Amino acid sequence: MSTPRTVVSGGTGYVGRFIVESLLAAGHDVTVIGRRPPADGFFSKPVHFASLSLEPEAITSAPFEGVDFFVHGAFDHEPGKYRGGEGNNPQGFRRRNLDGSAALFAAAKTVGVRRTVFLSSRAVYGSHSPGVWFSETVEARPDTLYGEVKLGAEQALSALRGPGFQGVSLRVTGVYGPGGPGRPHKWTGLVADYLAGREIAPRAGTEVHGRDVAAAVRLVLELPTPDDVILNVSDLLVDRRDILAIVKRELGSSHPLPEAADKGAVNAMRTDRLAALGWRPGGRKLLEESILELLESCNVSVRRPSG
Incomplete structure (x- = not known):
């Protein structure tokens, strides 16, 4: 069997790195493919790099020549923001992230890419009753421009499905895990605030480890023919108190939780469709391992669980 050739947009991003690895x-x-090449040693093995702009008129089929799979995770936004990431330029945000995504999907299909996986978001669901x-199957009714753009890109990909080209959108919840060489963990700031005795507001949300997102991507790429074109990717409903309780236990901190x-x-996410395909996220065990x-x-000494 020949080596599969795969293009990953946004591969140097927080989630993209897990997928590439x-x-x-x-x-x-x-x-x-992205705005800048990865730093030396960022990935465990060598990768190829091609420059990418999400401006629709700049997109060509060149990066997809001879490629089997495309994973689209690139997203243009203000640093540190997704919802609200449009800043003062909502038109440019929509053009690059919706029209640019649609142009990438079309370019991939044109040259024979067999399957594309799009990293969408739970934000497409918008606000529903607590x-x-x-x-x-819940109605998607996004209430942010971020959610609207993600839903629009899902629809653009779905419209291209046909013989020889399959598209699947993964609606991913909040992702946690190590940030990669030289980058912080998602919860580095939260833990630092707790250890410094700062007040922390209560908050709970759905989370999934980046490693499990990557496993979902691989699973969908390897399926003979995916039956479902939309799949939720989520694992745990996590309270900040849950996270910091592990820190308190391991370090014996005197700070209150x-x-x-x-x-x-919270609107938790059902992942029955993905589970039926064999996907098994890490659950509480992986959460604890990640916090340790x-x-x-x-450089904090912790107790490692046995077994």
Whole structure:
């Protein structure tokens, strides 16, 4: 069997790095496309690089020549922001992230890419009554420009599906895990605030480790023919108090934990479709492991669980 050739847009991003590493481990020949090449040693193995602009008129089919798969994770936004990432330029935000994504999908299809996976977001669901579970059949009614753009890109990809070209959108929740060489963990700031004794507001939300997102991408790429074109990717409903309780336990901190958030008001996500394909996220065990790794990366001595 020939080596699969895969293009990943946004591969040097927080989530993209997990995906690239997973594909490399599976033996893919990976090309990362983005605004700037990865730093030396950023990935565990060599990757190819091609420059990418999300401006629609700048997109060509060149990066997709001879490629089997395309994973689209690139997103143009103000640093540190997704919702609200449009800043003062909503037209440019929509043009690059919606029209640019649609142009990438079309370019990939034109030269024979067999399957494209788009990293969408739970933001497409928008606001619903507290406690309503989000399954893929729940009405998508985004209430942010970010959610609108993600939903529009899903629809653009779906419209291109046909013989020889398959598209799947993964609606991903909040992602946690190490940020990669020289980059912080998602919760580095939260833990630092707690250890400094700063007040922390209660908050709960759905989370999934980046490693599990990458596993979902690989699974969808390897399916003979995906039946579902929309799949939720989520694992745990996590309270900040849950995270910091592990820190408190491991370090014996005297600082009080934040008040518990109302988990019952959160819209958790159902992942039955993905589970039926064999996807198994890391759950509480992986959450604990990740927080211990975070503490160790801060040069804090922790107790490692046995077994």
